[in-house]
Amino acid sequence: MCRWAAYRGEPLYLEELVSSPAHSLIEQSHCATRAKTATNGDGFGIAWYGERPEPGRYRDILPAWSDCNLKSLARQIRSPLFLAHVRAATNGGTRRDNCHPFVHGTWSFMHNGQISGFEAIRRPMEALLSDELFHARTGTTDSELLFLLALQFGMDADPFGAMEKAIATVEELSHQKQGEALVRFTAAFSDGKQLYAVRYATDHKPPTLYAAPMGGRTGYCLVSEPLNDDVDTWVEIPDGSAVKVCAEGMQASIFQPQSLPQAA
Template sequence: MCRWAAYRGEPLYLEDLVTSPAHSLIEQSHCATRAKTATNGDGFGIAWYGDHPEPGRYRDILPAWSDCNLRSIARQIRSPLFLAHVRAATGGGTRRDNCHPFVHGRWSFMHNGQIGDFEQLRRPMEAMLDNDLYAARTGTTDSELLFLLALQFGLEHDPLGAMAETLAFVERLSEHLELQTLVRFTAAFSDGRDLYAVRYASDWRAPTLYAAPMGPSGGYCLVSEPLNDDDNAWVEIPDGTAVIVGENGVDVRLFGTGGRDASPQTQHAVSNNRAFSRKM
């Protein structure tokens, strides 16, 4: 499983998430505490937004802890919205094209999770892409393919709806081919304006997701695991939930594919959206 962190708010230096905290993303790359594997050394990447609509991006196959360029870049770059990821490969070789975040136009995307029997699903999933999106696929991961399918299904116009349709398509395809129906999906994605995150799993075992305020005023951080030991500062986002961080703060919504109902805990959390957002 991978580890990631994302931020939207007043501009911060990337080091405020990537290198400086006691349990920074670099620290998590070799000592994760809330994942099946403590080491996430199969590459890393960052995507950030600045003066142009499309994000800048830096990725490499080195472990994050051993790349001195990453520390230097993180210390110098300030951004109001950025995504950072360290990879523990569950499929696809250790190569730069398989490192997150993935970008297409103004969109960026990173993912922690897996698709059951992906190698048997890969070809029919790829067949759903139009020619332009198929040509944009440069790696071999399920994560990149999920991102491209979401673009195919309307990410530009309805981000959460497109993501739900993408995951529902994968679940239906698995059932049709009589394969293991397993989607575990905790992801962050952005168009440079809003930051979206989704925590969902068809078996109710989605990878973790936490949120906390960050920055001088109105900023929020979304992470796979907290960046420090202040448990009161971090709220765990329930399985079956989507989070949108925008100009007006945080919006928390139920998220599903139609294949399962939200748990009572998730329904309660989202029904108390205002209190939930204030706590964050």
């Protein structure tokens, strides 16, 4: 399982999530405490928003703890909205194109979880993409393909609705091809204005997600694991939740992909 952190609020330096805290994302890359595997050393990535609509991005296959460039960039880059990820690979080899966050246009996306039996449904998922989105895919992960599928289903107009439809489609294809579906999905994504996150699993065992206020009156940080031991600060986001961080603060709603027919 991977670990990630995301932020929207008053501009702050990336190091305040990535490298400075006692249990920073870099610390989690080799000593995660709330994941099946303590080590997340199969690459890392950051995506941040600045003066341009499209996010900047830096990714590499090195473990986050061994990349001096990451620490240097995190100390210098100041942003009101950014995503950061350390990877423990489940699908796709250790290569830069498979490192999160993934970007397309103004959108950025990162994921912790898995689609069980992904290879059995990969081609049907790809067939649902437009030519533009199909050719935009550069890696081999289930995460990137799920992101592109949500874009296909109208993420620009309805981010949570598009993601619900994408996951419902994955579940339906899994039932058709394998007679069962298992999707574990804790993800963050952004259009450069709002920050969105989802925690969901078909077996009600999704990867962890926590939130805490940070960076001004309406700013929030969303993380796989708390960045410190202040237990009164961090709130666990429940299974089946959609979270939006915007100018008004953090808003939560139910995330519920449409009901699907079960295999006979």
